[in-house]
Amino acid sequence: MHALSLLRAQRTLQSPESAVMAEVTEYTLSRHLEPICPRDDHVMRFEARGIAWKALPTDRRRETMPSYHCNFGGCSVRYDPANGYFTVVLEPEQPYFVEEPGVNLFQCPTHGAWLYRTKDQHTNSHLLWRCPVESCTYTHADPTRT
Ligand SMILES: [Zn+2]
Ligand SMILES: [Zn+2]
Numbered sequence: 001m002h003a004l005s006l007l008r009a010q011r012t013l014q015s016p017e018s019a020v021m022a023e024v025t026e027y028t029l030s031r032h033l034e035p036i037c038p039r040d041d042h043v044m045r046f047e048a049r050g051i052a053w054k055a056l057p058t059d060r061r062r063e064t065m066p067s068y069h070c071n072f073g074g075c076s077v078r079y080d081p082a083n084g085y086f087t088v089v090l091e092p093e094q095p096y097f098v099e100e101p102g103v104n105l106f107q108c109p110t111h112g113a114w115l116y117r118t119k120d121q122h123t124n125s126h127l128l129w130r131c132p133v134e135s136c137t138y139t140h141a142d143p144t145r146t
Helices: 002-014 016-024
Strands: 045-053 063-069 078-080 084-090 095-099 116-119 127-130 139-141
Antiparallel strands (some): 045 063, 063 078, 116 127, 127 139
Protein backbone atom coordinates (compact mmCIF):
# COMPACT_ATOMS: atom_id res chain seq x y z
CA MET A 1 0.00 0.00 0.00
CA HIS A 2 2.72 2.38 1.03
CA ALA A 3 4.93 1.41 -1.92
CA LEU A 4 2.07 1.94 -4.32
CA SER A 5 1.29 5.45 -3.15
CA LEU A 6 4.99 6.34 -3.30
CA LEU A 7 5.10 5.14 -6.89
CA ARG A 8 2.09 7.29 -7.75
CA ALA A 9 3.69 10.35 -6.20
CA GLN A 10 6.86 9.87 -8.21
CA ARG A 11 4.95 9.48 -11.41
CA THR A 12 3.05 12.71 -10.73
CA LEU A 13 6.29 14.57 -10.15
CA GLN A 14 7.81 13.31 -13.38
CA SER A 15 4.67 13.76 -15.45
CA PRO A 16 5.43 16.07 -18.38
CA GLU A 17 1.76 17.13 -18.55
CA SER A 18 1.74 18.71 -15.09
CA ALA A 19 4.90 20.71 -15.81
CA VAL A 20 3.39 21.84 -19.10
CA MET A 21 0.07 23.01 -17.65
CA ALA A 22 1.88 25.18 -15.10
CA GLU A 23 3.91 26.84 -17.84
CA VAL A 24 1.04 27.64 -20.19
CA THR A 25 -0.60 29.98 -17.68
CA GLU A 26 2.48 32.24 -17.87
CA TYR A 27 1.56 33.38 -21.38
CA THR A 28 -1.14 35.88 -22.21
CA LEU A 29 -3.37 34.83 -25.05
CA SER A 30 -2.54 36.70 -28.25
CA ARG A 31 -5.44 38.57 -29.90
CA HIS A 32 -3.93 38.15 -33.35
CA LEU A 33 -4.36 34.46 -33.99
CA GLU A 34 -6.77 33.02 -36.56
CA PRO A 35 -7.73 29.59 -35.24
CA ILE A 36 -10.02 27.62 -37.54
CA CYS A 37 -12.99 25.79 -36.04
CA PRO A 38 -12.63 22.01 -36.37
CA ARG A 39 -16.38 21.56 -36.89
CA ASP A 40 -17.14 24.05 -39.68
CA ASP A 41 -13.77 25.49 -40.86
CA HIS A 42 -14.69 29.09 -39.93
CA VAL A 43 -12.14 31.49 -38.42
CA MET A 44 -12.69 31.96 -34.70
CA ARG A 45 -12.82 35.40 -33.00
CA PHE A 46 -11.00 36.57 -29.89
CA GLU A 47 -13.19 37.23 -26.85
CA ALA A 48 -11.39 38.93 -23.94
CA ARG A 49 -14.17 38.00 -21.52
CA GLY A 50 -15.60 35.13 -23.47
CA ILE A 51 -16.22 32.87 -20.51
CA ALA A 52 -17.71 34.54 -17.43
CA TRP A 53 -18.94 33.00 -14.22
CA LYS A 54 -19.28 33.74 -10.52
CA ALA A 55 -16.86 31.93 -8.25
CA LEU A 56 -19.55 32.05 -5.56
CA PRO A 57 -23.28 32.62 -6.20
CA THR A 58 -23.12 35.68 -3.89
CA ASP A 59 -20.18 37.32 -5.71
CA ARG A 60 -20.89 40.62 -7.46
CA ARG A 61 -17.87 40.34 -9.70
CA ARG A 62 -17.63 37.69 -12.37
CA GLU A 63 -14.51 35.72 -13.09
CA THR A 64 -13.59 35.94 -16.76
CA MET A 65 -11.30 34.03 -19.05
CA PRO A 66 -10.22 34.99 -22.57
CA SER A 67 -10.65 32.51 -25.39
CA TYR A 68 -11.37 32.24 -29.10
CA HIS A 69 -14.97 31.47 -30.02
CA CYS A 70 -16.39 30.23 -33.32
CA ASN A 71 -20.09 31.23 -33.02
CA PHE A 72 -20.80 30.40 -36.69
CA GLY A 73 -24.47 29.41 -36.76
CA GLY A 74 -24.41 29.23 -32.98
CA CYS A 75 -21.34 26.97 -32.92
CA SER A 76 -19.99 26.81 -29.38
CA VAL A 77 -16.42 25.64 -30.04
CA ARG A 78 -13.70 27.61 -28.24
CA TYR A 79 -9.92 27.54 -28.20
CA ASP A 80 -7.24 28.58 -25.73
CA PRO A 81 -3.59 27.51 -25.35
CA ALA A 82 -4.11 25.63 -22.08
CA ASN A 83 -7.20 23.65 -23.13
CA GLY A 84 -6.94 23.42 -26.91
CA TYR A 85 -10.34 23.17 -28.64
CA PHE A 86 -13.24 22.78 -26.23
CA THR A 87 -16.83 23.69 -25.45
CA VAL A 88 -18.21 25.08 -22.18
CA VAL A 89 -21.21 23.88 -20.25
CA LEU A 90 -22.51 26.15 -17.49
CA GLU A 91 -24.05 24.10 -14.78
CA PRO A 92 -25.53 26.24 -13.55
CA GLU A 93 -22.93 28.94 -12.78
CA GLN A 94 -19.59 27.15 -12.77
CA PRO A 95 -18.16 26.56 -16.25
CA TYR A 96 -17.43 22.96 -17.10
CA PHE A 97 -15.02 22.40 -19.98
CA VAL A 98 -15.57 19.61 -22.45
CA GLU A 99 -12.64 18.78 -24.72
CA GLU A 100 -13.52 18.69 -28.40
CA PRO A 101 -12.95 14.99 -29.18
CA GLY A 102 -10.15 13.94 -31.52
CA VAL A 103 -9.00 17.50 -32.26
CA ASN A 104 -6.28 18.32 -29.75
CA LEU A 105 -3.37 16.32 -31.11
CA PHE A 106 -0.24 18.47 -30.96
CA GLN A 107 1.51 20.51 -28.29
CA CYS A 108 4.45 22.89 -28.70
CA PRO A 109 7.56 21.15 -27.29
CA THR A 110 8.89 24.49 -26.01
CA HIS A 111 5.79 26.09 -24.52
CA GLY A 112 3.52 23.13 -23.86
CA ALA A 113 0.61 25.02 -25.40
CA TRP A 114 -1.96 23.21 -27.54
CA LEU A 115 -1.48 24.02 -31.21
CA TYR A 116 -4.34 25.58 -33.18
CA ARG A 117 -5.35 24.81 -36.76
CA THR A 118 -4.92 27.72 -39.17
CA LYS A 119 -4.29 28.64 -42.81
CA ASP A 120 -0.73 28.50 -44.04
CA GLN A 121 0.14 32.17 -44.63
CA HIS A 122 2.40 31.31 -47.55
CA THR A 123 0.11 29.14 -49.63
CA ASN A 124 -3.20 30.37 -48.06
CA SER A 125 -4.80 27.07 -48.92
CA HIS A 126 -3.12 24.41 -46.85
CA LEU A 127 -3.92 24.01 -43.20
CA LEU A 128 -1.28 23.64 -40.55
CA TRP A 129 -1.02 23.71 -36.78
CA ARG A 130 0.78 26.58 -35.01
CA CYS A 131 1.93 27.36 -31.48
CA PRO A 132 -0.19 30.23 -30.01
CA VAL A 133 2.80 31.95 -28.38
CA GLU A 134 3.47 35.00 -30.54
CA SER A 135 7.26 34.74 -30.75
CA CYS A 136 7.15 31.01 -31.47
CA THR A 137 7.51 29.63 -34.98
CA TYR A 138 6.68 26.00 -34.17
CA THR A 139 4.26 24.41 -36.63
CA HIS A 140 3.02 20.90 -37.36
CA ALA A 141 1.64 19.61 -40.66
CA ASP A 142 -2.09 18.82 -40.71
CA PRO A 143 -2.52 15.03 -40.79
CA THR A 144 -5.98 15.15 -42.40
CA ARG A 145 -4.93 17.07 -45.54
CA THR A 146 -1.86 16.08 -47.45
ZN1 LIG B 1 -17.56 26.27 -35.35
ZN1 LIG C 1 5.73 27.45 -28.89
